[in-house]
Amino acid sequence: MAHIDYYFATISPYTYLCGVRPAEIAAAHGATLTYRPIDLMQVFSRTGGQAPADRHPSRQDYRAQDLRRRAMATGKPLIPKPAFFPTNPAPSSYAIIAAQADGSGDLAALVAGITRACWAEDRDIASDDVIRDCLTAAGFPAALADSGLLAGAEAYHRNTEDAVRLGVFGAPFFITDSDERFWGQDRLDDLESYLAGRT
Template identity: 40%
Template sequence: MGRTVDYYFVPQSPWTYLGHERFAALLRETGTRVRVLPMDLGRIFPLSGGLPLPKRAPQRQAYRLLELRRFSEALGMPLHPEPQFFPVAGDPAARLITAVALHDGDDAAMRLTGAVLAAVWTQQRDIASLEVLAQLLAETGLDAERLVQSQQPDVQARYDAQTQAAIDLNVFGAPSYVVDGELFWGQDRLDFVARKLRA
């Protein structure tokens, strides 16, 4: 039995987008399994002192845009710092990713997660739209039935449980990676995740 990383994120996070493909490559390189665990930051922020983007101080909002541009350029990853559909509700996509993880496994959920993140940050699509989510399922070769299943009580219960698990682990932002009980927050901490997995 190899190691497993618990991957906590929200599907509308630019930082999750910037780290996702590097994280996926690290998993492949190290032969590490992943548990794909979308969470509801709307429940976590009030407990952790976090603020949704529109409520943050202007200085913090401005610096966020600067950092997004810096990381986009440094990583060679296209990104619209202020995409057309943002802020956007992440719950529909999070439940869909949860349904895919449940029925198709974590590798399929990783594939869909990458497509959802790119839809927001490079393609400027509305991931709160059920039509867009149906398109993303088709584009990633996944069963259209997952969209219906994502709206069922068992998937909502699983999504709620994932959020509670994140709270219990002191997760407070996205993306967060948990390895052997140790928390790493942010795509700029992937080097530390790599060290942990290679140790």
């Protein structure tokens, strides 16, 4: 059985545009999937990248065009400049880590709900109320927003360190147990082809 480590950031628009598709791809090919939220700004700073606001205007302009096209291709609504971006991604990441350990709800729906809250609903995903709403909607106890904070912080730090060590430089980023790597929402088809044995 193949395994995929899914490195992502809850403030990443490209993670939002993945929706629940990573889980669907894994399930279709009998693969397991581990969600690994990371501190994307730390990853950028340590792997030669820059925060979007610090990039050259030509890169910012291209990103805006690309996001519009990617959103249209996926059929997902996207707010180009959300009211709460950037925001602190740690609280929502800790909640996802706690939910993965809890296992009582739909983790793919939780990740999709949190990222959608930022990029399609203009909500602050650093807010406890927003995180609780997303947990409940995905079938998890709302109390997970306040539990395991130390363990969540440790796992978040560990995920970020592992990401840098393994060559992750953006989000979303998928690494299989055979060390095949796929960066970006637009590489999900390639990941699926690989799991199907076509590439």
